[in-house]
Amino acid sequence: MNYSYNSGFKIQNISFKLEEKVVCGLTGNNGSGKTTLLRLLVGLLKPKSGNIKIFNNILTRNKKELWEIRESIGFLFQNPDDQLFAPTIEEDISFGPRNLKLDEEEVKVRVDWALDAVNLSEFRTYSPFNLSWGQKKRAALAGLLAMKPKLLILDEPFANLDFTSIYNHLVILEKLRKENEITIFFTSHNLFFVEHWAKKMLFLDNGRILFDGKPHEGLRNSDVKQLLGSYDDILTLIKNR
Amino acid sequence: MRTTLPFRLENERLYLRRIHPLIRLIIPFILVIPFLVLEDFYLTITILFITLIIDLLLRVNFITIFSRLKIVIPFVFLITIFIPFYVGETVYYRFPIGITIYQEGLNLAFLLSLRIFGALFIFMSFFSTLTYSEFIGALTKLRIPSVLIGSLIIMLHYIPILASSNKKILEAQEMRGKKISTYWQNLKTHAYILGKSIVMNMERSEKLYESLKMRGFSGKISFAPIKLKASDIGILILFILIIVNFIFVINLELIYRGVFTLIMP
Numbered sequence: 049m050n051y052s053y054n055s056g057f058k059i060q061n062i063s064f065k066l067e068e069k070v071v072c073g074l075t076g077n078n079g080s081g082k083t084t085l086l087r088l089l090v091g092l093l094k095p096k097s098g099n100i101k102i103f104n105n106i107l108t109r110n111k112k113e114l115w116e117i118r119e120s121i122g123f124l125f126q127n128p129d130d131q132l133f134a135p136t137i138e139e140d141i142s143f144g145p146r147n148l149k150l151d152e153e154e155v156k157v158r159v160d161w162a163l164d165a166v167n168l169s170e171f172r173t174y175s176p177f178n179l180s181w182g183q184k185k186r187a188a189l190a191g192l193l194a195m196k197p198k199l200l201i202l203d204e205p206f207a208n209l210d211f212t213s214i215y216n217h218l219v220i221l222e223k224l225r226k227e228n229e230i231t232i233f234f235t236s237h238n239l240f241f242v243e244h245w246a247k248k249m250l251f252l253d254n255g256r257i258l259f260d261g262k263p264h265e266g267l268r269n270s271d272v273k274q275l276l277g278s279y280d281d282i283l284t285l286i287k288n289r
Numbered sequence: 290m291r292t293t294l295p296f297r298l299e300n301e302r303l304y305l306r307r308i309h310p311l312i313r314l315i316i317p318f319i320l321v322i323p324f325l326v327l328e329d330f331y332l333t334i335t336i337l338f339i340t341l342i343i344d345l346l347l348r349v350n351f352i353t354i355f356s357r358l359k360i361v362i363p364f365v366f367l368i369t370i371f372i373p374f375y376v377g378e379t380v381y382y383r384f385p386i387g388i389t390i391y392q393e394g395l396n397l398a399f400l401l402s403l404r405i406f407g408a409l410f411i412f413m414s415f416f417s418t419l420t421y422s423e424f425i426g427a428l429t430k431l432r433i434p435s436v437l438i439g440s441l442i443i444m445l446h447y448i449p450i451l452a453s454s455n456k457k458i459l460e461a462q463e464m465r466g467k468k469i470s471t472y473w474q475n476l477k478t479h480a481y482i483l484g485k486s487i488v489m490n491m492e493r494s495e496k497l498y499e500s501l502k503m504r505g506f507s508g509k510i511s512f513a514p515i516k517l518k519a520s521d522i523g524i525l526i527l528f529i530l531i532i533v534n535f536i537f538v539i540n541l542e543l544i545y546r547g548v549f550t551l552i553m554p
Contacts, residue, residue, distance in 0.1 A: 090503060092499050130493060131500040133443060134422075135420070135422035135424070143506075147506065175296075175422070177421075192504075
């Protein structure tokens with residue numbers, strides 16, 4: 049698959065497979081094309097050439113067919129303010145299920161379940177404006193979960209979160225993955241998550257996949273190491289000041 | 290400090306919130322329309338008095354409302370300032386330069402100001418009891434097209450976000466010496482901020498649209514309507530009856546004059 053922006057930045061010869069029910073981490077330096085790749089995967093951008101197959105369906109521009117595929121994908125934006133829009137958390141979460149044309153009773157069941165899954169039941173009538181960043185992130189996640197996706201695509205899910213919030217997020221995501229057999233594809237700059245949480249790692253550099261394989265192998269790869277830098281380099285710099 | 294919309298918090302307890310939001314949206318119209326249509330000073334005062342009592346009984350913070358009303362003083366002043374010079378025949382005061390103030394014009398300007406402030410006070414009293422979701426719920430119940438409600442929601446969604454990001458930009462600039470810069474530099478800075486805000490707004494709107502599309506947005510945002518209770522209809526009828534009585538049955542002028550005589554014999 050290939051894609052290019054008018055600015056000249058290109059996603060080139062991208063080809064990879066993602067197994068169902070696994071966690072896959074996408075990493076790379078700033079401007080390497082991670083978010084572009086995610087937007088291509090969910091059909092928000094159209095490849096200039098090549099195809100994207102999700103659950104054996106090719107992503108098309110046909111609105112109806114695209115919606116059928118998107119029903120099984122949940123895309124979490126990096127900034128929850130880009131996602132939460134309704135007056136209350138409850139209304140925001142019910143937006144997706146209502147678009148699935150579910151009856152109000154089923155919508156309510158799903159909203160209750162999603163709120164419970166992200167531990168936000170007591171905040172259901174709150175406005176998104178009155179939540180903390182971590183709570184907003186969880187509320188945005190609940191909005192996706194209520195649609196019962198089979199694939200969760202998360203753009204920097206742990207960015208700007210404290211350790212407790214990261215822990216809470218991981219507990220929620222792991223529980224969901226195990227109980228609902230969800231596939232998770234996430235981007236992160238934090239190699240800790242890529243190394244320890246993901247079963248597969250993709251390393252993107254300047255719009256190309258530089259590494260596709262097991263995280264511990266990827267992090268030992270000399271090209272990847274050279275591009276990413278390391279904690280050791282930072283530590284050495286600080287110690288030698 | 291976080292920038293927020295002027296709505297009540299969803300978890301805030303308020304007696305008036307037991308009344309359906311749609312009724313709370315309609316009541317101010319029932320109260321305001323009669324005194325805007327009928328030129329009755331006593332009716333105006335009575336309706337304002339009733340609103341004040343409701344505010345006191347139901348713990349609506351009318352001091353905040355009064356402080357917000359201060360913002361419209363210059364506009365009301367601009368609207369009414371010239372009326373006493375042109376309307377009326379009875380001379381109240383004549384300036385040596387030939388300009389005359391008329392009694393009828395003064396009365397009209399006073400009544401007009403009272404009506405504008407009164408109407409705003411009543412609307413703000415009732416609207417200030419609404420939460421964001423109640424406000425949207427009431428509009429949905431009024432069958433306002435979902436496209437308009439959706440646009441309104443998205444607009445309201447971005448006001449606090451943009452306001453707080455603008456505030457942060459200004460703070461960051463202050464930290465780099467904006468306050469000590471010249472007037473023209475300041476103006477240039479504000480122009481940059483405005484430009485940046487427009488770009489940011491467009492980018493964010495695009496992202497929000499994409500996130501809605503991912504959840505099946507097809508141009509329509511629907512919300513679960515809140516059901517009207519019999520007691521809500523009862524309250525609405527009660528208000529209508531009170532106003533009808535004030536207009537057609539009770540002689541308010543007689544009552545006020547009686548009370549006035551009792552206080553100041």
